[in-house]
Amino acid sequence: MAEAEDNTRERLLDHGERLFAEKGFSAVSVREITAAANCNLAAINYHFGSKQSLYLAVFRERWAQRARRVRQHFSETLAGKPRRDLEDVIAAMASAFLEGPMSEAERRCHIQLMQREMSDPGDALSMVVEDVMRPYILEIADLIRPHLKGPVDERRLRLSVLSILGVILYFFLARPAVSRIVEQEYDSRFKPELVSHITAFSLHGIHSLNQE
Amino acid sequence: MAEAEDNTRERLLDHGERLFAEKGFSAVSVREITAAANCNLAAINYHFGSKQSLYLAVFRERWAQRARRVRQHFSETLAGKPRRDLEDVIAAMASAFLEGPMSEAERRCHIQLMQREMSDPGDALSMVVEDVMRPYILEIADLIRPHLKGPVDERRLRLSVLSILGVILYFFLARPAVSRIVEQEYDSRFKPELVSHITAFSLHGIHSLNQE
DNA sequence: GTCTATAGCAGGATAGAC
DNA sequence: GTCTATCCTGCTATAGAC
Structure with missing residues (x-):
């Protein structure tokens, strides 16, 4: 023992x-x-x-730590792509969530906790938004900005980052619904296809920033 | 009385x-x-x-009905665009959710119920997926298909519809997070801008289907 | 640190009068 | 259809032995 x-x-x-x-x-x-x-x-x-304090400790000592692992997977994937062009950044984002360090059980646990906390926000959500979400979005914006042509509209850039994240998170969160619609399990063959699709879709999408 | x-x-x-x-x-x-x-x-x-039966009745007699109103808003918007090109379809989708028939209170109620039910799926979720989500996705796919060039890969088409929906729903669901990141409330000035952004982003995104 | 036992309270459901 | 009163079950939190 x-x-x-x-x-x-x-x-x-x-x-x-x-x-x-x-x-x-x-x-x-x-x-x-x-x-x-x-x-x-x-x-x-x-x-x-108390029971409530255990709940907060779960977010501090489990949830946030797992988010850090996803972000690290992103950083490491990107470190292997010295050019860091747009495609690399987006593919690394998608891969971090879809092929990243979370097991299926962890994924379910992670998003269910987050969704529940989003539903009635408390101290746990504040911590998550400020310590995890916002820094990540700003980091992505910094990585994308140099690849855009002409003057950058910061608000539209952030909207585009959020859009990419929206696509990724939808495929990450709504896995059961997606599986039913496309009649395809999230196996080791489908996941790279999904990363590839998301990358192509979002890469074209972000180029809408260059055409106005 | x-x-x-x-x-x-x-x-x-x-x-x-x-x-x-x-x-x-x-x-x-x-x-x-x-x-x-x-x-x-x-x-x-x-x-x-029982309490449980009241819960199910809420989904049948409230949630699903509201979803029908969103879909009707989409149909009516599209009816005003006889050409029904890709841009019209996507803009109508985004508008239905972001400028559609739900008040802010309804929106919160609607998504919170859905997120809670997604967290531990029960009979209510099955009803929602089969009666509301799947038919809508297939309808959108049917509207988009004619505008694509060459033979259509059905799976990639569905993935693209899901991607568009992912972007829209993210801005619909994560409104508080989005507001913080872009430092902008969802007012009557921002919402059309958002619909316009989503439409441009997704329109470029879906054209990735034509280039292979 | 871990246990048993229990206080104290709130919950869903129901019976039966009206 | 609506009410009051109540049953029974389950909960969190704590006291106090070990």
Whole structure:
């Protein structure tokens, strides 16, 4: 039992995240989490103070960390493309989400937590928007800007970054719906095709900035 | 009191929808709904049989109906454009969501219900996907197909329709995040600009189907 | 740190009068 | 159809032994 040392806390974070994602904060009980984590009913209140504090800790110590891994996958993919042209940037964005470091279970967990938090925003959402989303969008805008011709309309640039992200996130979030519509599972053959499609679509899309 | 006739059921649907959207199914109590609807605690069980059945009725009699209004806005916009070229179709799609029949309160309610149901899919989601989403996607594909040159790859066409929808829905769903990033409220000046941006971006994007 | 036991409260559903 | 009163179940949080 080398694992039974001080990792009750970690197990609570793991199973808490999974259950919060699956059922939502209100629908999951402390009894359920502690039973899944194979520890005592009182452990949540001991380690975190309350059920609510465990929920916040899940976002700080699990969700945000996973987002960092996606961003790192993006950076590493791009590091392998020294030219960093538009196509490379967009493909790296799509790949980070669709072929990135998240397992299917993690993906579901990640987006379900986010969607639930978007539905009734709390402290967790504020942290996520400011620490994760905004810096990423601004970084992408900086990478795209040099490739545009003529003077850059900053607002339209940001709208275009958001549009690219919209396409990617839709295929990332709405996977079940997409699978039904195109009658295609997200397997290792389809995912590169999807990255390729998104890249082509968005690359053409962003060139609308150059034509006015 | 011309309204106090048999509309307890309607009031339950209205307040039930609002509260389910705001807080989620589990987090809202029968007591809370009946108090908001200004009726008796037992009314939900009398009119619907259970809290769960009220939830399903909300999707059937409120959510799906609102989706029908969006689609009708799309059809009417397009009816005013006899040529129905690609730009008209995409602009009508974007307009239906961004300038369509939903008030801000309805929009929040609508997407929150959907996001919650996407998080743990149940009977309500199945109904929505089959009765609302899939028919709409296929209709759009049919409208776009004639404008493409050469033989049409059906899968790539559907992926492109989904991409357009992804852009639109992202700006529809993530309104608070978008407002922060572009530092711009969704007012009557910004919304047409957004429709115009989405149309230009997606129009270029879909032309990637013609170049291979 | 972990456990058992329980206090204290809120939930959904129902029975039965009106 | 609507009401009140109530049953029973489940919850969070805590006290206190170990």
